[in-house]
Amino acid sequence: MKGRLTTLGQCQMILCVASWIVPRRARAEWRKEWEAELAFAWQISQAKGESSAATRLRWRCCGAFLDAAWYRCTREDLRSTSKHWSQMPTFVLSVLFGVLLLLAGASGDFPRLRSILLRPPYGDPQHIVTVSRTGVTSSAEWVVPYFWVDIWRRHEPAVEGVAAYSWRPRAAALMISGRPAGVASVRVEDGLFQVFGVRPLLGRTSRPSDAQDYRIGLLLSYETWRRNFFCDPNILEKRATIDGQEAMIIGVLPERFWFPSADVGVWRLADKRSFSREAVGVVARLRPQVSERWAEGALQRDVSNMTGEAFWGSSLQVWPVQERIRQPLISYTVALCITLLVMIAVIWSGRLNLYPRYAGAVRACRWWTFFAIKSFLLLSILLAAVVEFTPEPYVFPPGKTTFVLESVSLWIFSVGCLFTLWWSLVDQQSRCRVCLRRLVLPAHIGGSGCLLLGWVGTELACPEGHGLLHVSETDVCWLDPAQWTQLDESWESLFSEKANDEVLG
Amino acid sequence: MDIPVKLSHTSALILQTISHGYRYGFDIMDVTGLPSGTVYPALRRLERDQLIQSKWESEALAQERPLRKYYRVTRLGNEVLMSAIKRYPLLERLAPETKTRGR
Ligand SMILES: [Zn+2]
Numbered sequence: 001m002k003g004r005l006t007t008l009g010q011c012q013m014i015l016c017v018a019s020w021i022v023p024r025r026a027r028a029e030w031r032k033e034w035e036a037e038l039a040f041a042w043q044i045s046q047a048k049g050e051s052s053a054a055t056r057l058r059w060r061c062c063g064a065f066l067d068a069a070w071y072r073c074t075r076e077d078l079r080s081t082s083k084h085w086s087q088m089p090t091f092v093l094s095v096l097f098g099v100l101l102l103l104a105g106a107s108g109d110f111p112r113l114r115s116i117l118l119r120p121p122y123g124d125p126q127h128i129v130t131v132s133r134t135g136v137t138s139s140a141e142w143v144v145p146y147f148w149v150d151i152w153r154r155h156e157p158a159v160e161g162v163a164a165y166s167w168r169p170r171a172a173a174l175m176i177s178g179r180p181a182g183v184a185s186v187r188v189e190d191g192l193f194q195v196f197g198v199r200p201l202l203g204r205t206s207r208p209s210d211a212q213d214y215r216i217g218l219l220l221s222y223e224t225w226r227r228n229f230f231c232d233p234n235i236l237e238k239r240a241t242i243d244g245q246e247a248m249i250i251g252v253l254p255e256r257f258w259f260p261s262a263d264v265g266v267w268r269l270a271d272k273r274s275f276s277r278e279a280v281g282v283v284a285r286l287r288p289q290v291s292e293r294w295a296e297g298a299l300q301r302d303v304s305n306m307t308g309e310a311f312w313g314s315s316l317q318v319w320p321v322q323e324r325i326r327q328p329l330i331s332y333t334v335a336l337c338i339t340l341l342v343m344i345a346v347i348w349s350g351r352l353n354l355y356p357r358y359a360g361a362v363r364a365c366r367w368w369t370f371f372a373i374k375s376f377l378l379l380s381i382l383l384a385a386v387v388e389f390t391p392e393p394y395v396f397p398p399g400k401t402t403f404v405l406e407s408v409s410l411w412i413f414s415v416g417c418l419f420t421l422w423w424s425l426v427d428q429q430s431r432c433r434v435c436l437r438r439l440v441l442p443a444h445i446g447g448s449g450c451l452l453l454g455w456v457g458t459e460l461a462c463p464e465g466h467g468l469l470h471v472s473e474t475d476v477c478w479l480d481p482a483q484w485t486q487l488d489e490s491w492e493s494l495f496s497e498k499a500n501d502e503v504l505g
Numbered sequence: 506m507d508i509p510v511k512l513s514h515t516s517a518l519i520l521q522t523i524s525h526g527y528r529y530g531f532d533i534m535d536v537t538g539l540p541s542g543t544v545y546p547a548l549r550r551l552e553r554d555q556l557i558q559s560k561w562e563s564e565a566l567a568q569e570r571p572l573r574k575y576y577r578v579t580r581l582g583n584e585v586l587m588s589a590i591k592r593y594p595l596l597e598r599l600a601p602e603t604k605t606r607g608r
Contacts, residue, residue, distance in 0.1 A: 036571040037531045043570060060534065063541025070546040 007054040011038055014061040021068035030071065034064055087463055089370050089436040092427070096377035103381060107388040111223050115262045116328050116387065121254045123197025124285075127160075128321040129292060131282040131299060143167055143279035144316075150272075151306050152284070158298045160285040163192035167281035169264050174218075174228075176249065177238040181228035183221075183265030185242070190269055193219070195285045196259065201225075203236045203251030207269055216247040217269035222255040224265035242268065259283075259321075283321065292318040331410050332383065339417040343425065363434060370436055371428050378420040386412045430469070432462035433484055439469055462487075512556075515539065516547050517589040517596055520578060523557060524586060526604030528575040536601045548576060556582035 012035065019031045038061065045053030085091050104110060122128055131152075132142040149164045156162075165188040172185035193205035200219070207217040218240065220229075229235055240247045250269070258264065260281060286295055296318045303309050303316075386409040430439050439460035457472040470483040512520065518537055527536050534544050551557045557576045567573065578586065590596050 032571070033530070033574040036573040037529065039571050040529075040573060041531050060531070060541040063543075063545065066542035067545035067549070070549055 007057065008038075008042055011042075011057050011061040014058070015064055018061075018064040018068045021065065022071045026071055030068070034061075034067075084463070087438040087440065089431070092374060093370075093377065096374065096381065099381050100377060100384065103384045103388065107384070108223070108227055110384055110388060112262045113384055113387050115256050115258045116325070118256055120256050120258065120325060121198055122257075122321070123199075125322045126320065127286045127288065128196060129284055129286055129295070129318045130321060130324065131162075131284055132317050132319070134315055134317040143281055146272075146275045146278050146280050148303050148307075149275075149280065149282055151302055152282075152299055155306070156298060156302055158287060158290045158295050160287050161191055161195045162282060162284040163189040163195045164275055164280035164282055165189065165192060165260065166270075166275075166278065167260065169261055172242050172266060172268075173244070174224075174240070174242050174266055176229060176235065176240045179229065181224065181265070183224050183228070184261070184263045185266045185268055186260065186264050187268045187270040187274070189272075189275070192259075192267075192283060193253075195283050196257075197285070198253060198257055200251040201254045202233070203249070205251055205253075207250060214246065216242055216245055217250045218242060218247050219267040219269070220249060220252045221257065221265050221267075222253060225252045228265075242266070284318075286318075292320065328387075328407070328410070331407070332413055335410060335414040336379070336417055339414070339421055342418065343421050346425070367428075367433065367436065371424065374427070375421060375424045378424055379417065382413060382416045382420055386410075386416065429482060430460065432464065432466050433486070434466035435462065435464050437463055439463075445470075512585060512589045513547075514593055514596075515543060516551060517586065517593055518599060519544060519547050520551060520556060520582060520586050520589070521596055521600055523576050524578045524583065525601050527601065528577060529573055530576075551582070552576070555579055556585055 015031060015034050015038065019027050019034075022030045038057065041053070041057055041060070045057070119125075131144065133144060134142070146164055149162055152159060152162050165186060169184040169186040172183060174181045174183055174185075190206045193200075198205065201222060202225075205219060220235070225231060225235065232238070235252065236249050238249065240249050247268075253267075284295075286292070296316050299318070300311060300316045304311065390409040390412060427438075431437065432439060440463050441461045443459045443461075445457060445459050457470055460469045460471070461467075465487055467487050468485045470485065472482070519533055519539070522533050522536050527533050530541070530545060530548065533539070533548075534541055537544070548557065548559075552559055556579060558579050559574050559576050561572050561574055564572070
């Protein structure tokens, strides 16, 4: 007896599981029909004392899955279900989150963004500075002659270390053990990595003293090592060439180390001779207790004393690297703040009907939380897309103004901010103030002939019947926001799924 | 008259079974030998096409067990069945004995 009871229980459980496939509105009736059939068949089999009935009933109940699937997969049903999904607030959030994940995959976990947002692995970064010329007419004249670097290195007690680099990164064809990689490269002096106080992830940062001279020493960025050479731990022993010349990989730099641009994938060590006739970019490490102002004067004096350079209108500028690294971040934040101010002004003006006046504190909190998360995701997508996929100016040449003027990504971000936030607001306005679903069933009301006497516009309704939104067609004045009308529970039957389906066909 | 709905052999068999008085889902399975995964979706389709109509049986008939849903053939269903019998002559031979009322 107990075994037979279990069979009935098993069958009921199968039906219960299958019923979850059936759309909610038909579920109860569907289950009632199947359970009644099961109960009847069970009674008969017990009366007859059939031994094979249990297996047969179980099989029959398994067929309920196909029946349930038929309910779920009718085309009309699928169409209405997808329509319901796309109205839900979670749908928008999931789509945005999906796009963000897609961008993360495409860019390789946002390397540029992380290099801007996270602290770079420099030792005592507050003492590292760039030295450049200011007050020059062309933005390319910020560089200094290499022999000045030599003067400072030999005579200036205010700096602990100083190193030069060729300021313009260029594309290079790197080949390691037959595997090619196109990366941006920059020539640097050996001492540059000591100035930064950076510890390599693999190998070392300066050429070994017993190394053969004819090979170019290369340091790889973490991203190049990871993306192009799949974190090969034996990369230091591999044969390498750069632009067809023989080279040796002497080290791999830690994650997030970048200089002078986040795009640089390989640093070529170069000696004094190759820089001697060039104008170069300079980084220096100041001694503790030496201020930037003081260093500026000291370095300028050294050059004037040794070369007689008068500096006329221009002067030297000593600028902390940390500040320059944060510069894009500051520019993006300023752009965002300006956009937010514009948006707040729009909301304040009452142009958009956004505040859920009829809702309680919990609903208002839900409403604004949804808006905040949606806007945050939108802005994150925008920021990630522009930072990762637009060409970036080199942060370490000129100053703030040049960055603001030359950064394509900053401009796209600023304009994009305005558009995304505007879309977020408009989307918010066209949502139900209670359940946050997108409003449906747009109905045109009024005739444009009686504009003066009556109201002309479109009326939208919440699919659950929580309320109506009236959007006027022609604004009588600029401050004529859409009107939200809350409907009470007595309206619910009008908006039940059945009624809805009839209207939607 | 042109009959708009064309039935598959299985659907026609089920329709014929209902018209012979086997009006419950499990009864149809017993008579035709078709599995539940075939019979029920076919019933849904027939009902959607308005060839059959479903109703809950009366309390008096059910007595102490849960109410069962039964199906009956509509007028359109009868017309469609007639044309289906012409198309599938084998159907006539498969026809179950007409059920006597009751049970
Ligand atoms: Zn609603």
